[in-house]
Every structure is written in structure tokens, then in C-alpha cells.
Amino acid sequence: MPIVKVDKLSKAFGGIRAVSDISMSVEGGEIVGIIGPNGAGKTTFFNLLTGIYSPSSGAITYQLNKEVSSKSFKPHKMAKYGVARTFQNIRLFKNMSIMDNVLIGYHNNLDYGVVPSLFRLPSYYRNESNARAEVLKLLEIFKLSDKENEPASRLPYGEQRKVEIARALAAKPKLLLLDEPAAGMNPRETQELTSLLTWIKDEFKLTIMLIEHDMSLVMGICSKVFVFDYGMLIASGSPYEIQNNSQVIKAYLGGE
């Protein structure tokens, strides 16, 4: 059974149809890629998947922690539903430490309440030290544990991307949405990320959807690729099929 089902999804901003009539489904345990030229509606699609926008028509249905449809999407509830994401233009909490950034990802797993926070009751100490220990484990995976106290803004770009992924993972999602995870990384970092993502997928039993322009990454790890152009889904299939699809080649390179 698919864990994400998108049914005739459209989103219009005034007269512009940013996402138009997209239907697709994603099976659990896959890494799927979404590619397409700039302005094809990929990020809008992610924003629809995470409740930042609500669809103009059509629906999204998740089978994660429970069945949820896009009617009840709210951005702050997505993490609870099992969906976490990263952003194209990194959105870290710049003045907060790496540790605190990732702890925000862990937010929904903490609910010791306001009164214990105000009075530092024992549950405060218990929960906080558990959370920090778990976050530290995550930071070790990304080789960031020695930088836990640095403010996020002081990290190089590639590491900021890693912190964002770690923050998303801290929410313990079932579905991880990565918006251009390799943007701004050098080829070696991209290669590291490629193997890391496969490892993360198995370790955390995740399904990953990623938007990416780096074809070596997409073709290397995605079992299925969806191609967007002008808000429409123009092709889908295995990386091999996509590479030889005439419509895809036309979208990227132009042609008759």
C-alpha cells in the first residue's frame, strides 16, 4: 500500500497554476527523486505536502502514523503525522546552537509541560537529558558532535545542510522530504551525502522524497524519479527510463 497518495493535486496562485493536476504515489521504504527545470513547481509541491499551502483542488493522503488527508494538514501538525522536511534555502535557527537547532526537531517528542519548565520539576531534568542524549547520537551520525555548541550560522554551507537533515530526523519522521539536499556541496560532500542518505533510510526505516538538481545523486540512489515541468508531471519511472525519455530531454534541453 502506498504511504503517500497524491490525487489530481493542483495549486493556483491567481492565474498561475504552479502545480497542476498531479497524481502519483510513493511506496514505503523507497527513495524517490523529483526533478525538473527551475520554476517547475517542485518546491510548491513540497509546500503542499507539508501543509504550508493548501491545495486549490485535489488531495494528498498519508498512511504514516495514521491516515491523514490534506484537509486536516496544518504545518505544525505534520511532524506529529510523521512528515519532516528540509528547505531549499536553508532555514536553520541561526543564533541558536547546533544542539538547540536539532532539539527543536525533537520538540514533539517532549511534552513535560509548562509548569515543570517554570519550576524545573524532576520531569524537566529527565526529559531534557534524554533529549540531549538522543540528539547527540544524531549529531555523531553527521559528524557534528564536536560542534554542538556552535551557533548554526558559523558552520560552512555543506554542514548547515547536514544540521537541517539532522533536525528533520530528530522529529522521528516516517517520511523525510529533502529540498535540494546537495545544493552548495562540493562533489566529495555530495558523494558522502549520497551514501549517508541510503544508510539513514535503512537505519531509521524511512521513506525519502528529494528534490535535486545533481543528477549523479538522483540517479545514484533514487529507485523512482518523477519529472515536473510547468507544474505538470511529465514523466515518472526508474532513473534509466527517465534518462531515455524524450519528453524529459525536451524539457531540459529544449527541442521541437
Added chain:
Amino acid sequence: MKLFNLKNAFSLSVVLVIYAAAGLLINSGFIDSYLFLNIVLIGINIILAVSLNLITGFTGQFSLGHAAFMSIGAYASAVITAKLSLPFWAGVAAAAFFAAVAGLVIGIPTLRLKGDYLAIATLGFGEIIKIIGLNIDYIGGATGLNDIPQYTTWTWLYFSVVATVLLVSNFVRSYNGRACIAIREDEIAAEAMGVNTTYYKVLVFTIGALFAGVAGALYANYFYFIKPDSFGFMKSIDILVIVVFGGMGSISGSIAGAVLLSIISLFLQSIPELRMVVYSVILFLIMVYRPNGLLGKAGFKFFKKRGARNAYSQSR
């Protein structure tokens, strides 16, 4: 190694020593009533600044209506102690309660607004409260309410300040406070990570209003007399100036700001004609040379590092 560690024991003893020492000085008459009046003002300003810092400095919600919560607290306590002749603790409790309720009621509709719009909405709220105060005859209307019993003692003042500082700094160092700082830093990302931004904005507005209400009670029960005009727009600006001056998101900064600005205006009273000019120049210079406020960055970092170190020893 938890609640009763060495550091807490040390802080507690410092708190008690300051309390006892100052109490002794006041009782012996070394601190005269004029000096004590200024100490009361500093204490009230610390409570106001720290509570506004929670809203504006930590959560990033620009509020220009903080004095209105203070006025609700002041009138609540005044009515309870002067009109109903109930003890002071009932006045403080009522002040905190009614101010918090006002914060909740005002927060729910206005906190959907962002930045400048929120500032204008809270400004309007402050004016509304003032006008309501001016038009209710039971609480004296424009002539104000007098003969309020003077219950605010050193003990009440000191422990209110300590409680405010302690509770607010505990709050900002919990997961709740982290969520608030995340909202300030990037609201969309915070929301995507599962932070219910509306809930937290309303929560800090309510907590901030609660402490402002306590400050109002202390004010009313020290100065015998209150009138709606004392809690107008200018008072809100004064509090905001302390917060910005001390450093947004720095509790130690708010305390330092409240103390320093009160002392500066105290000294400037000897030159009444130039008072506001010099005061403004000082504010201007601080903002030019320390745009993050007195303890802005430093305070923030100090506070971060210590938090992190604690966490490290906790995770051991």
C-alpha cells in the same frame, strides 16, 4: 546533582544574603525613603522588562501594550486592597490573574498579526484599556484611585523580582523557551518542526502579562495613588527601551538595563531642563556602539554556554 547542586545552592545563598543585607540597611534607616522609592521603581522596572523580554526579545513579538497589562494589575490590586479591604496577597493574585486573562484574550486575535501590524494592534489595545479606565467611575475615572494601602515592602518587592527572573529564565531554557526562540529565528521552520507557533505566542503573551500584572500591583500598593494616564503609551515605550537597551533576549541585560536607566534618570533629575536630551543622547550612543544592547550578544552567549555545559554534565 539535579535541583540541589552546588551552583543552585550558591545562587540561593547569594539571593538570601542580598535580601538580608538590604533589609537590614532599610530597617536601620541607612537607605532612606527616597532611595527606597527608587529601589521600588527599579524592581518594578525589572519585572516589566524581563516579562516584556520574554515576549519581544525571546519570541520576537513586538508589543507596545505592556503598560496596559501593568495597569490592569494595578487596578485589580487597588480594588481588592482599597475597596474590598482584602490582604495584599489577594491583590497580587488578582492582579496576576486578571492581567494574564487579558493577555490571553488579547493575544488570541492579535498574535496572528506579524511585526509592525502586531505593534499597532497592541498599541491600540493599550489605548483601549486606558480609555476604559478613564470612563469607569467605580475606579475613579480620570481623577484616578487613591488611598490605596501601602503594602509593598522590601520583602514583597524583592521576592517578586526574584520569582520573575527565576521563572522566566527557567522557562526560556526549557523546550518551551527553545520553541519560542525558534519562532523568533524562523517561524516557518519552527512550524515545520512541529512547533505550534500560535500556542506559544499566546502562551508567552499570557505569561508576560501575568508578571506585568504583578508589577502593577506592587506599583499601586506603593504609590497610594494610580490614574489611567500613568500606564499609557509612554510607559510601554519606557519598558521597551529598557529591553532594547539591555539586549533583546538577554535576561541579565534587562536587569542591568532597568538598574542603569533608573540610575541615569535619577542623576539627571538635578538638571531637569536637559534631562530628556541627555537621556536620549545616552540611548543613542548605546545603540550606535552596542546595537545588540548592553548585554545583547555577550549575555546571550554566556547564557547559552552555561546551558550547554549543564546539559553536558547532565548527559553524563
